[in-house]
Amino acid sequence: MNKQIVQHITTKYQEQFNAKPILSFAPGRINIIGEHTDYNDGFALPAAIDKGIFAALSITENNLCTVTSLDLEESFQFQLTNLNSIKNGGWKNYVIGVVAEIQKTGKKLSNFNLMISGDIPQGSGLSSSAALENSIVNGLNELLDLKLSKEKMILISQKAEHNYVGVQCGIMDQYASMFGVKGTALLLDCRDLNSTPISIQLHDHSLLLVNSNIQHSLAESAYNNRRKVCEKISKILGIKSLRDANEEQVIKLIDSMNSEDVLKALYVVQENQRVKKAVELLKENNLPELGQLLYQTHKGLKDQYQVSCEELDFLVDFTKNQDSVLGARMMGGGFGGCTLNLIRKDSINQFKNNISKAYLQAFQKECSFYLVHASDGVKIITNNT
Numbered sequence: 410m411n412k413q414i415v416q417h418i419t420t421k422y423q424e425q426f427n428a429k430p431i432l433s434f435a436p437g438r439i440n441i442i443g444e445h446t447d448y449n450d451g452f453a454l455p456a457a458i459d460k461g462i463f464a465a466l467s468i469t470e471n472n473l474c475t476v477t478s479l480d481l482e483e484s485f486q487f488q489l490t491n492l493n494s495i496k497n498g499g500w501k502n503y504v505i506g507v508v509a510e511i512q513k514t515g516k517k518l519s520n521f522n523l524m525i526s527g528d529i530p531q532g533s534g535l536s537s538s539a540a541l542e543n544s545i546v547n548g549l550n551e552l553l554d555l556k557l558s559k560e561k562m563i564l565i566s567q568k569a570e571h572n573y574v575g576v577q578c579g580i581m582d583q584y585a586s587m588f589g590v591k592g593t594a595l596l597l598d599c600r601d602l603n604s605t606p607i608s609i610q611l612h613d614h615s616l617l618l619v620n621s622n623i624q625h626s627l628a629e630s631a632y633n634n635r636r637k638v639c640e641k642i643s644k645i646l647g648i649k650s651l652r653d654a655n656e657e658q659v660i661k662l663i664d665s666m667n668s669e670d671v672l673k674a675l676y677v678v679q680e681n682q683r684v685k686k687a688v689e690l691l692k693e694n695n696l697p698e699l700g701q702l703l704y705q706t707h708k709g710l711k712d713q714y715q716v717s718c719e720e721l722d723f724l725v726d727f728t729k730n731q732d733s734v735l736g737a738r739m740m741g742g743g744f745g746g747c748t749l750n751l752i753r754k755d756s757i758n759q760f761k762n763n764i765s766k767a768y769l770q771a772f773q774k775e776c777s778f779y780l781v782h783a784s785d786g787v788k789i790i791t792n793n794t
């Protein structure tokens with residue numbers, strides 16, 4: 410845990426609000442495989458990481474709530490009795506959304522002050538958004554003794570994003586951030602929200618993220634459109650969601666439908682199969698084949714689902730000539746953000762040098778790196794954590 414942030418946010422909170430806050434932490438997440446499957450009731454293999462967002466909170470006697478993002482150096486206020494999303498409100502709508510969705514469950518809130526700060530890059534596919542939502546709902550749950558279960562809290566976070574931010578996200582991000590278990594990835598069934606922890610034993614390999622530093626904007630991107638395409642095809646097939654489709658069923662549609670849409674649906678069906686295969690490979694410790702699966706997923710996201718971009722393709726293609734990398738793929742919603750790389754530990758520095766030079770030359774842009782470890786989900790920070 411980032412002790413510096415804990416210290417900094419506690420000090421700043423005292424300065425602004427003259428009170429001692431409780432601290433809630435929610436991590437971001439990686440996803441080993443299973444991209445764009447969650448809103449299709451499918452499977453994914455995410456893990457919480459050791460980076461995330463801290464929310465500091467205390468009750469106030471004021472008749473409104475004040476919220477500050479230390480990272481964005483912005484503050485705003487709202488009244489609990491008058492909660493609406495703000496036009497072009499950006500991060501504020503995540504906060505308003507969580508508070509409003511808690512109220513919709515019938516829970517009574519009292520006025521509070523909130524400060525947030527984190528060490529997770531925003532808009533990079535590590536789900537700073539779910540970390541933000543979960544840190545707030547978990548913090549309010551503790552502060553006001555709301556007695557919300559973790560299952561309820563992730564649905565509140567997801568609905569905040571749907572109804573107040575406008576991103577029709579699946580549940581994977583909120584789930585992984587809430588339920589993460591150290592040293593494991595969660596084989597998540599997004600239909601019934603059950604998960605099985607799968608131990609990640611990479612031995613002489615690590616998971617390294619390379620950030621393209623191209624920030625995606627999911628709300629404005631084609632994310633909601635992809636979801637619509639999937640729903641349309643499910644309807645045509647007469648099934649609840651693409652989770653229930655098989656390859657033959659989808660391929661048959663090719664004569665009667667827009668072939669780009671059919672390819673997208675086919676991607677989802679194949680990606681669900683890859684998740685199950687990846688779990689077997691992890692159990693057998695077959696990292697080379699797992700790496701190949703990551704490349705297959707990238708190809709599917711690029712050519713079939715069409716959510717990659719030039720920079721991400723470059724970062725993935727570059728690894729194919731690096732002996733130390735077993736596999737790589739873009740991770741998250743797409744159109745920017747990070748690639749996930751399965752890389753031999755002893756070559757990380759060399760690899761970083763090689764890929765940064767090449768990326769700089771190709772795009773006149775720096776890439777950045779994060780070594781990530783599967784970690785526990787949300788927590789309340791006490792003096793002895």
Ligand code: ADP
Nearest residue numbers: 478480499500527531532533534535536537538
């Ligand atoms: P991702 O979840 O992949 O990081 P999103 O676009 O879904 O990308 O979410 C990023 C948004 O979450 C930011 O644009 C911002 O509105 C909000 N956010 C994330 N971290 C913070 C933070 N520390 N302070 C304020 N807002 C944040």
Ligand code: MG
Nearest residue numbers: 536537538539
């Ligand atoms: Mg997000």
